[in-house]
Amino acid sequence: DAGVTQSPTHLIKTRGQHVTLRCSPISGHKSVSWYQQVLGQGPQFIFQYYEKEERGRGNFPDRFSARQFPNYSSELNVNALLLGDSALYLCASSLAVSESSYEQYFGPGTRLTVT
Amino acid sequence: DAKTTQPNSMESNEEEPVHLPCNHSTISGTDYIHWYRQLPSQGPEYVIHGLTSNVNNRMASLAIAEDRKSSTLILHRATLRDAAVYYCILRVYNQGGKLIFGQGTELSVKP
Numbered sequence: 001d002a003g004v005t006q007s008p009t010h011l012i013k014t015r016g017q018h019v020t021l022r023c024s025p026i027s028g029h030k031s032v033s034w035y036q037q038v039l040g041q042g043p044q045f046i047f048q049y050y051e052k053e054e055r056g057r058g059n060f061p062d063r064f065s066a067r068q069f070p071n072y073s074s075e076l077n078v079n080a081l082l083l084g085d086s087a088l089y090l091c092a093s094s095l096a097v098s099e100s101s102y103e104q105y106f107g108p109g110t111r112l113t114v115t
Numbered sequence: 116d117a118k119t120t121q122p123n124s125m126e127s128n129e130e131e132p133v134h135l136p137c138n139h140s141t142i143s144g145t146d147y148i149h150w151y152r153q154l155p156s157q158g159p160e161y162v163i164h165g166l167t168s169n170v171n172n173r174m175a176s177l178a179i180a181e182d183r184k185s186s187t188l189i190l191h192r193a194t195l196r197d198a199a200v201y202y203c204i205l206r207v208y209n210q211g212g213k214l215i216f217g218q219g220t221e222l223s224v225k226p
Contacts, residue, residue: 004158033213042202042216043159056213090158092214103149104214106158
């Protein structure tokens with residue numbers, strides 16, 4: 001079975017631009033979460049979606065937004081890019097949203113560089 | 116957010132057991148203990164989780180203290196491929212799916 005897939009793998013953008021990152025969850029998984037990982041730190045939670053609805057939001061500015069589609073894939077959008085947005089963006093999928101026993105499966109990430 | 120404390124780094128020799136400790140003194144009765152690891156240039160990978168009893172799977176074992184204020188991830192025979200950052204995470208009931216990652220323990224394995 002295919003794991004979580006993300007596209008693109010790498011991306012270089014200029015300050016002020018906009019970026020869209022994409023994620024396809026494992027087949028059968030209805031929950032998708034997004035994380036940002038700055039070099040040298042652990043991942044930080046950005047959003048969680050379940051059945052196309054936002055179920056959680058981390059401490060990120062409104063420049064960050066996301067959505068989930070009927071096929072459970074998801075997009076993360078970042079507007080007005082700053083140098084500090086340079087990071088590895090990770091997508092994770094899981095069967096459900098609220099069960100604290102369920103594990104999450106991560107994709108390989110999208111490496112975003114803002115110049 | 117529920118907090119865990121782990122050593123910044125540990126070293127191990129190949130084919131020897133590794134015990135990775137985690138303290139979580141503020142854990143509540145419904146919090147699950149999860150372990151993930153992140154190999155270089157990859158996304159995090161689920162390793163194991165538990166609530167009260169010790170757990171075993173093909174990757175590792177999880178030993179949970181009787182008072183649940185600490186736990187230990189056990190790799191029975193470390194290989195070079197086990198070199199990674201290991202994260203101990205508390206999954207808090209009714210806080211949805213978010214994982215709160217700390218700094219983790221960077222495990223290096225010497226041949």
